[in-house]
Amino acid sequence: GLVNSREIFKKAIKGKYAIPAFNFNNMEQMQAIIQACVEENSPVILQVSSGARKYANQTILRYLAQGAVGYAKELGKNIPIVLHLDHGDTFELCKSCIDFGFSSVMIDGSHHSYNENVILTRKVVEYAHRYDISVEGELGVLAGIEDDVVAEHHTYTQPEEVEDFVSKTGVDSLAISIGTSHGANKFKPEQCIRSAEGVLIPPPLRFDILEAIEERIPDFPIVLHGASSVPQEQVAVINNNGGKLKDAIGIPEEQLRCAAKSAVCKINIDSDGRLAMTAAIRSTLNMHPEWFDPRQYLGPARELLKALYKHKVVHVLGSAGKA
Numbered sequence: 001g002l003v004n005s006r007e008i009f010k011k012a013i014k015g016k017y018a019i020p021a022f023n024f025n026n027m028e029q030m031q032a033i034i035q036a037c038v039e040e041n042s043p044v045i046l047q048v049s050s051g052a053r054k055y056a057n058q059t060i061l062r063y064l065a066q067g068a069v070g071y072a073k074e075l076g077k078n079i080p081i082v083l084h085l086d087h088g089d090t091f092e093l094c095k096s097c098i099d100f101g102f103s104s105v106m107i108d109g110s111h112h113s114y115n116e117n118v119i120l121t122r123k124v125v126e127y128a129h130r131y132d133i134s135v136e137g138e139l140g141v142l143a144g145i146e147d148d149v150v151a152e153h154h155t156y157t158q159p160e161e162v163e164d165f166v167s168k169t170g171v172d173s174l175a176i177s178i179g180t181s182h183g184a185n186k187f188k189p190e191q192c193i194r195s196a197e198g199v200l201i202p203p204p205l206r207f208d209i210l211e212a213i214e215e216r217i218p219d220f221p222i223v224l225h226g227a228s229s230v231p232q233e234q235v236a237v238i239n240n241n242g243g244k245l246k247d248a249i250g251i252p253e254e255q256l257r258c259a260a261k262s263a264v265c266k267i268n269i270d271s272d273g274r275l276a277m278t279a280a281i282r283s284t285l286n287m288h289p290e291w292f293d294p295r296q297y298l299g300p301a302r303e304l305l306k307a308l309y310k311h312k313v314v315h316v317l318g319s320a321g322k323a
C-alpha cells in the first residue's frame with residue numbers, strides 16, 4: 001500500500017540522496033512516474049497540488065495513486081509510494097486528504113506570520129499523526145508563484161527560526177527557501193552570466209543558508225521546492241514547433257546533485273515534466289498533422305516523461321536502487 005515519508009527520508013539522509021516528488025494530474029504522468037521508478041528501483045512521492053485537485057478531482061487522483069501501487073507490483077517491484085498533498089493551505093484541505101487516504105500532507109503556512117504558521121502547522125500535525133500521516137511544513141517564501149500568491153523576491157528561510165518551528169509544530173519535514181522558485185522562469189536573463197558556449201548560468205542556490213539550517217537541526221529532513229532544471233533542449237523543441245516560451249531558466253542539475261547529498265531528502269519537480277510532455281506533443285503533432293487519436297501523441301509524451309524521470313532518479317537525485 002501507500003506509505004508515509006518517514007522511513008524513506010531517514011534512509012535518504014543517511015545514504016546522501018533525495019527522494020523524487022513528482023506532481024501528477026493524469027494517468028499518463030502517473031504511468032510514466034511508476035514505470036521510471038520501478039525500472040530504476042527508486043522510492044517515489046506522487047504529489048497532488050490544489051490545482052491538480054481542481055483539474056482532475058481528488059477522488060480520481062486518490063484512486064490513480066492506488067492504481068499506481070498495484071501497477072508497480074504488476075511491473076514486478078513493490079517500491080515505496082507516497083501519496084502527498086502539495087501546498088495544502090488550510091487545515092480543512094489537509095484533513096480532507098488525510099481522511100481520504102493520502103499518506104502525507106504539506107501544510108504551507110509560509111505566507112502567514114511566524115506565529116500563525118506555527119499554530120496552523122501544529123493543528124495539522126496533531127490531526128495527521130493520529131493516523132500516522134507525515135506532515136511537511138514550510139518556512140520562508142519562494143519568489144514567483146506559490147499557491148496563487150505572487151512574491152516579487154525570495155524571503156530566505158531564517159536559520160534562527162527552524163529549531164523553534166520544528167519543535168513547536170512537530171513536523172516531519174521542512175521546506176525551505178534558498179533561491180529556488182516555481183515554474184519555468186526562475187531567473188531573469190540579466191541575473192545570469194553567459195558561459196563561453198552561450199549558456200546562461202543562474203546565480204547559485206544559498207548553500208550557506210542550508211548549512212546554517214543543518215547546524216541547528218542536524219539530520220532533520222529538508223525539502224526543496226521549485227527544483228526543475230528547465231532543460232534547454234526541451235524548450236528548443238517546444239519553440240521550434242510553434243511554442244513561445246521566453247527566458248525559460250531553471251536550477252542547474254549540478255546544484256541539485258549537491259543538495260541531494262545534504263539533509264535535503266525530497267526534491268519537487270513539476271515544470272520539467274510539463275515541458276517534456278509539451279515538447280513531445282508539439283513535435284509529434286507537427287510531424288503527423290493527420291493524427292487525431294490522443295493515444296498517438298500522449299503515448300510519445302509518456303515515453304519522454306519516463307525518460308526524464310529516469311534521468312532525474314539516476315543522474316540527479318541518486319535515489320535509483322534505493323527502493
Ligand code: G3H
Pocket residue numbers: 023049050051052086087146147182183270271
Ligand atoms: O507548487 C506548484 C506545483 O508545480 C503545482 O502547480 O498548482 O499549477 O498544479 P499547480
Ligand code: 13P
Pocket residue numbers: 023086087181182183184224225226227228229268269270271272
Ligand atoms: P517546479 O516548478 O520547479 O517543478 O517546482 C515544483 C514544486 O515545487 C511543486 O511543489
Ligand code: NA
Pocket residue numbers: 012013016017018259260261262263264265
Ligand atoms: Na539528501
Ligand code: ZN
Pocket residue numbers: 087182225226268
Ligand atoms: Zn512547491
